[in-house]
Amino acid sequence: MLLIRPCQMSDLTDLMALSQAVGDGMTSMPADEAAWLSKIHASERAFSQEGMNHSSGTYFMVLEDQVSGRVVGTTAIYTGIGLEKPFYSYKVSTLVSSSNELAVTRQARVLSMVNDYTGATEVGSLFVLPEFRRPGVGQFLSRARFLAMADFPERFGSTVMAELRGWLDTEGRSPLWENLGRQFFGIEFQEAVNTVALKGTQFISDLMPKYPIYIDLLPQAAREVIGKPNDSSAPALHMLKKEGFQYTGYVDLFDGGPSVQAATNEIHTVRESAQGCVCISDEVSEQDPLYMLSNADLGQYRVMLAPARRAADGMLMINSATAKALKISHADANVRYIPFDRQQSLHAVAA
Structure with missing residues (x-):
C-alpha cells in the first residue's frame, strides 16, 4: 500500500x-x-x-x-x-507587421513577460x-x-x-x-x-x-x-x-x-472521482483492482493506493488495513475514490 x-x-x-x-x-x-x-x-x-x-x-x-x-x-x-x-x-505570442509599399507581411514570435x-x-x-x-x-x-x-x-x-x-x-x-x-x-x-x-x-x-x-x-x-x-x-x-x-x-x-x-x-x-460510504471487508485481497482513495478529512488527510472491490449493492469494499491507514473506524465514513490503472508504466519523477 x-x-x-x-x-x-x-x-x-x-x-x-x-x-x-x-x-x-x-x-x-x-x-x-x-x-x-x-x-x-x-x-x-x-x-x-x-x-x-x-x-x-x-x-x-x-x-x-x-x-x-x-x-x-x-x-x-x-x-x-x-x-x-x-x-x-x-508568453509566446506572434506579432504581425506589414508594408503596403513592399507588399510584404511578416510574422515574428516574441517572448513577453x-x-x-x-x-x-x-x-x-x-x-x-x-x-x-x-x-x-x-x-x-x-x-x-x-x-x-x-x-x-x-x-x-x-x-x-x-x-x-x-x-x-x-x-x-x-x-x-x-x-x-x-x-x-x-x-x-x-x-x-x-x-x-x-x-x-x-x-x-x-x-x-x-x-x-x-x-x-x-x-x-x-x-x-x-x-x-x-x-x-x-x-x-x-x-x-x-x-x-x-x-x-x-x-x-x-x-x-x-x-x-x-x-x-x-x-x-x-x-x-466519486464519493460514498465504504464497506470494510476481509474478502478484499491484493488481486482486486486498485483504487485511489481519500478520507476527505482535512485535519488528518490521507490518500491511499490500495485494492478494493465493488459489493453486490454497488458499495465499495476495502480491507481493514486500508481503513486503518485512511483513519476510518466505521463503515459509514465518506470516502472519495477512482479506479487506478494497474498497468500504468510512466515513471514521472518531477513536475
Whole structure:
C-alpha cells in the first residue's frame, strides 16, 4: 500500500535529504532548512480551518513508505499564486507587421513577460527517490492532488497550472538562460533558481526587460528549447495532458520549460472521482483492482493506493488495513475514490 499525507515537522530530516536528491532546477525544494520550516508551517496552516482565511496556501504532501516510515516522495498544491509575490512567465505570442509599399507581411514570435497566472492554483513539487520509482508511483502522486481538489473545491482556484522543468544540456546548463537570462542578471542559472526559492522574485522585476523579446534574434540553441520539457519531466507532462491539461504558450522565465493549464472542474480525476460510504471487508485481497482513495478529512488527510472491490449493492469494499491507514473506524465514513490503472508504466519523477 502507498500512503500520501500532509507533511509535518517530524519530516524535516527526510525532506532535507530529498532536496539533496532532487538536483538543480526545482525552485520549490531548496536544500535549506529555514525554507523547509517555513513550508511545513505554511502547509500545516493550509490543512486547517484557518487556511480558508488566506488568499495563498501551500498544501504540501509526502509519500510515506509504510515499511520504514520514511518520506520517499513529495507532491504539492499552491493556491493563489502571484498574490503575495509576483509570479512571472513568458508568453509566446506572434506579432504581425506589414508594408503596403513592399507588399510584404511578416510574422515574428516574441517572448513577453507576464503575470497572467496571478490567483491561479499551481501543482508542483512532484518527486520520488530513485529507489522507489516503480510503475504507477508518479501517477499516484500526481493525481492525489486532484483528489484533494475534488474533496475541498472551495479552497482551490478555477484554473490549475503546472510548470515543467525546462531542457538542460549534459552539463546542466539551460540554453535559454545562457543566451538570454544571463545577459540581464550576470549570474549562473542555479544561482538564479536559488535566489527565487530563498529570496523571492523582486530581482526579476528589477532587472528583466519589460519589452517583448524577438525569438528570431536569439541563437538557435535557445530558440529550440522554448517550450521543451526536461527529459525527466516528459512523463509528468504526458500524465497532465491525460488529465486534460493543455499548453497555451506560457514558458518558464529561466529555462523555457512549458506551463500547462486546465479548468479545475474539467480535470479528469476531479470530474470522474466519486464519493460514498465504504464497506470494510476481509474478502478484499491484493488481486482486486486498485483504487485511489481519500478520507476527505482535512485535519488528518490521507490518500491511499490500495485494492478494493465493488459489493453486490454497488458499495465499495476495502480491507481493514486500508481503513486503518485512511483513519476510518466505521463503515459509514465518506470516502472519495477512482479506479487506478494497474498497468500504468510512466515513471514521472518531477513536475
